[in-house]
Each structure stands twice: as C-alpha cells, then as structure tokens.
Amino acid sequence: MRTSVRIEALTRVLCSLQGRLLAGLAATWLVIVGILLLLAWQYGKALVDEVNLEHLRDESHLIADGLTEKVNRRLNALARLEVVLQGVSPERLGTFLENSQVLMEWFEGIMVTGPDGVVLADWPVVEGRAGLETAETEYFRMLRRLRRPYVSEPFVGRASGDDLVLMLVPRFDEQGAFAGVVGGMVNLSQGGLFQWLERSWLGEEGRISVLSASGELLFHPRRPPSVANGEAYNGLPALDRALGGWEGETVARGVDGESMLMSYRQIRPANWVVKVALPRQQVRAPLGDYLVTLWWAWLALAVLLMFSMRWLVRRLLEPLHRLERQIAQVGAGERRYLALSTNMNELSQVACSFNRLEHERLLALEHLQDRQAFLDAVLGSTPVGMFVADLKGHVNYMNPALLELLGLDASCGPSEWWERIHPDDRQGTEDMWRHSLRTGNDFMRQLRFNHPGGITLWVEVHASQVRESDEPLGFVGMVKDITERRQQEALQRWEAEHDPLTGLLNRRGFQRRLEEALAEYSKTGTPSVLILFDLDHFKPINDEGGHALGDEMLRRIAQVVAWEVRRSDHVARQGGDEFAVLLPSCTLKQAGEIAESLRQAVSEVTVVNENKVYSITLSMGVTAFQEGDDAVETVLERADAASYEAKAKGRNTVVMAAPYDESLIDSPW
Template sequence: MIKHWFESLANRAVALVVVVIVLSALTVTIVGALLSRGELEQQATNQVVTIARLVASELDEKLASRLKILNHVAQSFTMDAQVFESRARVLLQQQTALEHLFDGLYLIDSNGRVMAEFPEEYGLIGQDVSQRDYFRDAGNFNTPVISEPYLSLYRDTPAIMIAAPVFNHSHRFIGMIGGALMLEGEQFMQEFARVRIGETGYLSIATRAGTTLAHGGTGEVMVPVRIENPVLRDAMSGFEGTKSSKSKDGSAVIVSVQQMAQVPWFVAAVWPTREAFAPMTRTADAFVWTLLAVIAVMAPVALFVFRRLMRPLTTLGDEINERHLGVRTTPVSVAGGREIRHVAQIFNTVMDERDEVLGSLAEREAFFRSLTQSAPIGIIQTDVLGRIEFVNPAYEQLIGRPASDLQHSYLGNSIYPPDREQALSGWQKSLQQHEVFRGRLRLLSRNDEQLIWGDVMTSVIETPDKALGTITVVRDITRELETETALREEQQRAEHILGVLQEGVLMIDVEGQIRYANQAACQFLGGGFRGDCVQVNFFEQAVIRDAERELGRSDFLGADDMDSLYVTLRNSAGEVFDIDLTMLHVRKGTADERMVFVLRDDSERRREEERLSWEATHDSLTQLANRRAFTAELVKCLGESPRQKARSVLILIDLDYFKPVNDEGGHLLGDDLLKQLAELFMASVRQSDTVARLGGDEFGIILPACGLDHAKALAEKIRVGVEALRIEQDGRSFGVTASIGVTEMTAQDSGTREVVSRADEGTYIAKSRGRNMAIVVPAPPDVEEPDVS
C-alpha cells in the first residue's frame, strides 16, 4: 500500500516537503544541541573540577594540620625512654586538644608495644604493632607519616594512622605517638564522602595503591578501586584532570581527578552525564512536539497543491501511451506548466529522430558487413547469450569451417576445453560490466587436430538502455608465440650462465638504475639486496674509489670502455671490497644507452701482495722491521731533518751475553727472549717511531723529531727494562743486558752510514766500559767528550 501511494509524484512531493521540514528542523536542532551541549559540558566540567580541587585542598589541609599538631606534641615528649614508658598514660591523658581531632590516640614504645591509648575502651594496651607499616616508617625514617589504610586491631575497623616519632635528648628513637582516623566513623573523611554534585553526583577518595577510603556513591570503605574504569586506573598512576567515562552500571559520567599533596591519595568527583545535560533534554522534547504540529498542518496543504499542479502530466502520459501503441499518429499536445510543456516538446522531437535513426541503422549494418568481409583478422558477432550471429571470411579461414556451420552455434564451442572456462568467465564479465576483455586462448581447427593460439579482444555492443551482444576480434599469434618461446629459452640460458658466475655482472642505464644484475652482483651491494637488486640505483648503493678519488656516474658515462681498473667498492652496509672492474658501453650516445659492469673480487690477490710486501720488510721472528725497512726509514728521516724543529735520534742496541743464553738454554729459549725484548722495545716507543732487528742480537730504533733529552731518557728506560727481563727454565734464570749507542741526526750528515757509525761507536764505548750502559755520541761539529748516562 505504501509503495502504491509513493507511485504518485504529488505524494512524493508531499513526502519531500515533510522530509525538508524535518531535515531543516533536525539541522537546527543538532547545531543548537551541539552548541548547548558544548556549553553545558564546559559548565559541568568546571563544576566537577572545582569541587574536586576544593575537596582535595581541604582534605590536604586537614591532614597537614593534624600531622603538624601531632609532630609538635611528639617533640614535647623529649625524655628518657624509661620516663617515657612510665609516664605514657599520664602524657596521653594530658593531650585533650587531640581528642577531637582523632578517633583514637596511642603511645607506642620503640619495640612497637602499645603503652597507652585513648579511649581505653579499645583494649589495645600491650598489643604489638611493630609489623605495621606506619611504625616501621616512622622508626626507620624518623619523620612523621600518614599511613596507608589498614584494619585496626579493634574489631577490624578500617582506619588510617598519623604517626610522629618520639626521641630522647640524644635524638634517639624511643617510641611514637599515633592518631587513628576511623574511615567508617564520623570524622572528616565521611564528611567529604557525603558531598553531593547535583542530585546524583558524588565524591570518591582512594589511594594510588588502589584502596578506596571513602565512596559517596556506594558508601564502600577499604575495597579495591574499580580498575576497569580507565580514569581511575590512570589516577592510580598519577593522572590529574577531567575525562568522560562509564559508571559501574554502564551510564556515562564526567570524572575529575585531583591528586593530593600530603599523601599518595586522589579525589575523584563523579557527575552522571544525564543529570548534567538534563536542560538540553527538556528543550529537545519541546522541539519535537512543535515539529509534529507543523507537519500535521503542512502535509494536507502540500498534497492539495501538488495534485493540482500534476494533473496536466497525467494527460500527457495518456497521449504518449497512445502514440506508442500507434493509436495516435499526431504529436502529443503541449499544455500545463513550463516543465510539462518542455517534456512534451522533447518527446515529439525524439519520436521524429527515432524514425531517422532506424533508417540510419539499416545503412550502418550494411556498411559493417561490407567492411568485415575484407578485414585480415577474424571478427565474430554474438548475441547476449553468446550465440554467433555473424563471422567474417578471415575467421572462417582461421577455424577452417564455413559461416553456415558456425551460425547460431555458441562461441565457446570453438575454444579448446581447458581454456573454455577462462574465456566464458571473461566474456560474461565484459558483458555485465561493459568493459573490454582481452586474453590469449587456444582455438580448435576444423578437424580438432591442430590448436591455434589466438589474441582475443571482446567488446560489448550496447545502447544506453541495454546490451545487444558482443563483437570479438581474433588474431592468429601461433607463430609469434613460438618465436617468443625460443627467445625466452635463450634468455634463460644466458641468465643461468651469468647467475653461476662468481663475477658480478650488472647493466645500468644512464641514470644509474640497475636493469639487470646476477646474484654475485647483488651480493656486492650487501644489505637487503642479496637476492634481487634490480630497479635500485647502483651509485646510491655503492661508492667506488680508485687510487686517487671517488668515481661517480658522470665519470663512467664520459669515459671510454675500461678493462681491469683496480678500485674499492663500499656498499650501503659498510662492507668494503677490493674490485677488479671492467666497464663496457652499450649503444653509447643514444637515449637508451646502457653500461655493463663486471665486478671481480680482487681481495685475495691484494692480501697476498700485502703479505709478501710485509714479509720483505719485517723480521719473521720478532715481527719488527728488518734491516731493509730500517735503512729506508733512516734515509727518509735524514731527508726531513732540515725541516724539523727538534732533531731526530738514532739508537742502536747490542745485547750483552746473549751467546751464553743460546748455548746453555738453547736456541728456542734465545728466540723466546728476543721476542720478549721486541715487545719491550715496541711498548717503550711512540707509534711514529721505528723499531728494527738489524741481525742476531742487534736492534735499532729511529726516533723522528724526538730531541736528545727525550732519547737519552728512553735509552735509559730500555736499558733498565732489558736488565730486568728474566726467563726461567729448569730452575735457572736467564737474561741479558744492553750496550746502547745514541746519536742525533743533522743536516750535515752525508748519509746513513755516517749516522749508524756514530751510534755504533756508542755501543763499542759501552762494551769497553763494562757493558750495560747507554752512550751518547754527539754529532759533528761537537767536540765534547761522549756523555755516559
């Protein structure tokens, strides 16, 4: 019935008017509600915050005043422990000022035993409270404390204790005075809990440890905080502020949390949203009734007006139906409003154009059939069910069957069965979604003995109203696929050969983008490119340097082909490789120029060269420089002497009594001694100095820009170190001393022989004077006597 009522445009217009009124009213209501809600929410939030702050501040103030008073009383109890115990009851009875501040007062000795209480009816005298946290904190920290809530020994009553330590004249802890506040009593804690926010809002006081001290909503005390409430859970972690949340029964509430300063407690002010926003709810109810009254008046008026306006449209519909059935041959009448007259004129124009289009379609069909007859590719026309209506000669030749056999048969019958499901699915998708289907399918020949690969494209023949069928174009690609397969196999063989090579082979474009790389090349790039590094920029992933500088993309683009260029490659992972690099240009100078790089790891060969070079300049036993390296360094140092502010110094060391070590202890012992002496020399000199074994038991040290004073001190240090070095073998101790010659290098020295002769002269003088000493031989033109140090 409702559907039938909405078939009338007049009824739809009435419904539209009602909808517009409702939507307009709802828009105004929603905007007003949002503005009102925002203002109410801000006022409610401010009110909740203010109450939470006032309560927290007043509670802090009350606790602080009680703590201060109790501490003042504790300070007035300064006396000996025996006097404190004997007078405990009298002292407590004198504190009448504290009786109205606490529910219970206690004097406790240093062992945690209650000595006196008020009122005495609690019967706690003699009880041991040494395990209570407030006693241990007050005794250990010697400071007043406010305890966490606990169950009192008197009937397990929930309470908190404010305690202050008592000291003797030596400031030694002798006990404490404590004031208990019962959480279920008539003290100020319950006064705060009875505070109301509006009619249903309440306050809750809890510790950060998760214990409720007072709850204005339920009256609960000493129960765990409801941690499923995220605001209370955050408050236990130190949160302070205002948030929206859910109460225990699931209703929305505004919660403001205020942390306390004196104790790790917080005050939570809770106000249900439904009460806070009640004025807005009453306004909305009044608005709804007003809206219903407006709709009740406007709907009948709109229905009458629209039905009068739509009457000419009904007459036009009847005349159009007569024209369609052929009863009417003249144009439809043009009457009514401007829109209705416009529709009538358009209909008359469309009918005239329709007659012209029908004639044109016949001409186009004849042209289409003439065009497809001479087309070199197969063309098939089907209806919406896939039945063939037309094929051209090229398709007949391709399939090997005449048009008469194909007419009215299904297009799918000519497709190789394994490909048929894919083809039918694509054809149906093209028909339903009005899009072009493309694919490669195998077609059956006349005798079903040969398969033909066809490149197929299907498009929908459609009018604006519906699909009429499809046009399918088929091109024979059998020979093309055979050629592609052969080329693909050749490419796979080439890639397989490159893949097993240990050399890295990669091809990049002029921008540095990698177009091909084998696995070895990707391994050189490191990081995440161990498997596939194509499409990354080679020069962004690798830094290439030759002996002189870093080589970039432009250096390779502008250079000729390179063969066996020795470089280092540092990849993005920080790995460094010694590379023998070959680079070839492909299509150089064109837009699609490529560069082919062949990377061979040359690290092993270079390490071998370095090893041979090191062995040629070092002593194999002591790992020190040999005579050849020593001479080369001495020549270099002599050449730099004129430019140095401090003179360079040469030290020659000749071991004393080394032959007896070899003869009596054996050559292995002698070798071990030489190694330890080499370590001693290396540990004594600078990193820039050169220590060499010149042969047998003779050593040399070159000290560039050292100065004679420092060299003399170093020579003496080495002499002492050599004398102190001993080796034990079979209960015997072996060692040597050193005769040392020291001389400066000057610009007047003609060569190494002259400098070495002076230092050698120093070792001879040392040996002639009894060995185990360092002799300085001055350089010419000095004529002073040799200095014995």
C-alpha cells in the first residue's frame, strides 16, 4: 500500500510542469555530459595511443642502442684477441687464451678453430671440445663465406645446458687468407648482456623482447628464452616485417590476441630485433579512470544543480501557480475575472484571453438562461405531456403536464419511469427505444403505464431526435393519454363480434374463431369439434309470451351454455334461435359428452308467462374437423346437416355427422 502511494506521488511530481522541466534539464545535462565523455574517450584514445607510441619509439631506440654497444664491445674484444693470436702456434693458443682472463667477464667461454673448422683451443677447458669439428655448423660456414664478425643463432650448451649464442670473428694469416675463427660464448640467461633490460620499467604489462633473425626468443623479462622448447614468435605480420629489416611503430594483436602498441628496432651487428610492446588496455586505463572520475564529479554537480534549478524553476513558475489558483476561484464563483501581475508576457496573454472567453461565456450563459426560462414557461404551460432525453436515452426533463399525467413528481428517477411501464409492454418498449437511440429514427409506440393511483393508462409516446448542424443533441418526446380512445376501440371491437342480447359471439366473431381453429388444424393437426343446435318449441314462447319472454329465454339459455362449456371454448348465437359451440383441442368423444351435458342442462331451463311454464329442447349436430376441410363453410354445412337430421329424428337429440366412430358416443336416446 505504501509503495503504491509513493509511486503515485512520484508520478504526480514527474507529470507536473516543474517535474518535467527538471527532468528535461537533468536528461539534457546527462546527454551533454555523455556526449562530451564519449568524444573525450574517442579523441583521448587516439591521443594516448600517439603519445605512447612516441614513448615506445624512444624506449626501443635506447634499448637497441644499448644492446648494439654491448654487442660491438664484445665483437671488438674478440677482434683484438684475433690480432694477438696471429702467428701463434696451435700448441700455444691455450696459454694465450688463459692469459685473456679479462674477457671472461663478457663471455662464458672462448674457443679458437683452424681453417678446417677443428677447435684448436678453448678456455675454460671443456673436455671433448678441443678437436671438435665445426666446419659444418651454420656459424662457421657463414663466417668463412662473409669473413666479418657474426653472431650465431641460439643453441643449448652441451656442458651447461643453458641457452647460448656465439659471437665470432674470422682469423686471417700473414697473407690475409682465412685461418679459422675466434668465438666467445654468451649465456643468454646468466650473462650480463640482457640483465640490465630486466630493470627497465614499462608498466605492469609492458614487454621488452629480443629475437634472433629466425624469430627465436632471446630475452623476455617474464619468460625464459625459447631455444630449449623451440618456441618462436613468428607468424605475426609486424614481426615478420621486423625480421625482414623493418623498423617502426604499429598497433597490432599480440600472440595472445590482445591489442598492443609495438615498436621494433634492429640490432645490426647481431642481426637481432628489439620489440617493445604495451597493451592498449594498460595505456588507456588511466584515461578511463579519469573519465569515470569526471563522470561522478559531473553527476554530483548535476545533483547540486538540480536543487538550485528546482528553486529557480519554482520561482519562475509561481505566476503560473497563481494563474491556476485564480482559474479555480473563477470556476468556484469566488471571482469573475483573472487579475495576474507578472512580467511573463505569455502568461499575461493567457490571462487576457481567459478573461475575454469568460466574458463571452457569461454573456452566452445569460442568453441561455433567458432561453431556458422561456422554454420552461412554454413547456410548463402546454397541456401536452413532453419530455427531453439525452443521446444515451436518459430522461432528464419532464414538463408539469407529463408529471401530472403519469402521477410522478419531479424528483423521480429514470428507473421509476421504466418500472411503471406494464410488464407485457416493457421489453418491447426498451428494444424499440434502443433502436431509436442507435439509428436516430423516430420513436412511436402505444403502451400501458401503471399509474401510482392504481389505474392503468394507455399512452402514446412519440419522440424525435433533435439535431443542430447535423449534430445530434438529444430527443424531445410527447406523451398523450389515449386510455379513453383505447377503451372505445376495444368496445367497438367487442360489439362488432358479439350479440347484444346474449353477450355471446355473433356470426362474424364466431366465423373468425372458426377460421383460426381450422388453420391451426391444417398446420398442426390439433383436433377441434363444432356443435350447431336449434331450439325446439321456441316459436310458441314468442307467439304466446311475446318477444320479451323469448329474449329472456334466449338470455337464460346463453348463460347455461356458457356455464357448461370450458373456458377455452367459444359459444355464439348465429341468429334467431340458432346457436354454435366451437370446442378447440377436443376429441369427438369429449364433444359428445359436452353436447349431452348441454342438451340436459338446457332442457331444464324454463320461463313462466301467465302461470304457464315454457321449456325447450335442443336438436344438436356435432362434427369434427376432418381431412379435406379446406373452408369453414364445409364444416358448417356438415354440422348443420347433422342438426337437421336430429330434428328429423324427433328433436331433443344429438347427431354425429358421418363419418364418425359410434363407439365414441353412448347416447341414451
């Protein structure tokens, strides 16, 4: 619950103008800072790479110059020794080498060979080295061919097992002919040739490497020489170029795939290559750290600026808040117009525009109130019930005439109006009203309304849609009381189909019901039976007692017949003393029982005139609907024929029209 409240409060703050301005300023600040940092990173990387490549070039120059000097010193020392050994016999070479002890500071050992490559002497003496054949070695062939100082490829010493190189100078006799070589062995791991490089500092990941002409590693501060395992740093494009004699700086991938800044320099006397490398990650790390620090500094500055900008924005938006409060006061009726004092031209223009619109609104409101008063007077004085509904169908106004007609008061809701519609008419009225709302067509319907006084009114409702500029505004309706008219129409319909003397159906009404029953029989096969009967001995009543006595007898007979038949049956006086009974949904057997009951009941009806009692009997013809009956005349003729047959048989009897099943009727007469 608290979390949702906090989120809602934060949403309100961010959705306000002040919150949006501050959020926009913060976003703009972050975007600008981000762009500046990105540009600084991009340009800084290039600048850092350039500066460090310059640094690597200087470092590689210093290292290459230092190694060149050390190699030259050793080669020069061997050259001086070669001069001393000229003319010395092979037997005395060992003595001279022993006396050259000072050279042992630079070399692990010294050897002298003859022109045939056989080792004549060595110092210190190593068993088996004197007399060793070297004519087929790479360095002897190279030196004999070039006849200038040469440094061999690294190899593993047989005695020490260390990685060694031979620095060699050629020997010449008095005639200048090649007389062999003088060579000094340099230990790559323990000698002083590369020890000073171990003290060189190029950062935690900086690398200084010395490689031979074949690419074999001679020196690396974090890795021993690779002669023993045959490791060679070839196959890299930049290194291949350097082994071919190129010098310079480049950016390339190292053997481990890491991007490196590299500088290559040649050590010409030894035909070696110096490689100085720095990982790009190490070079750029200070720049990245600086930019991260700068980012946090700018972020802290942004937070401080947000507080100051919040205060400034609140000051700037204060006139807007005053405008908001005054507009709320105008809406509440506490003031009529805005009175805003501010130097912000935009807000002043808004206030002026609002005052102008408010003035126009008040004028329009007064005009509408006048029109409303006029319309209320017109609607209130009209005797016709009228109502107004919106486009959703809600009745929001009923004039006094309508309220009086329906027995409602002005406070009643729309639901009470609908609830008082007769249940049999309510659903149809609602469907037609929704159709009019949806299509805009006129609504016209006659319906029954339950008046609060306990009576049921028949009303006629007619509503039309009101439009202005082709835009629907609502509905205006008129309600008329048609109760008396409906009652008159109902009475007229009743009189048109009923006998005024007996209240039974007349020939016209009975004919319609007979047609309906025959149509139902043709459609569904529902059985119905028709009974026609005449009154026996009715003429003496009229002749002796007069028409008044005859009419009284007819009324009594009609009453008895109506009592004896079912509520669903139809009884009619066809004219004179002829009567008819229609028995819907009735079998012939049931009809026979009903006919017998009628005959017996009517025979007990009497009238008295001058102490004389008159009674009558019935001659009844009965027929059921049969297949092939396509008109009511056919059924009437069949029943009429049966009635005449009953008279012919002596009256006071029931005759079933053929064909029929005699087992269905058990007649005692």
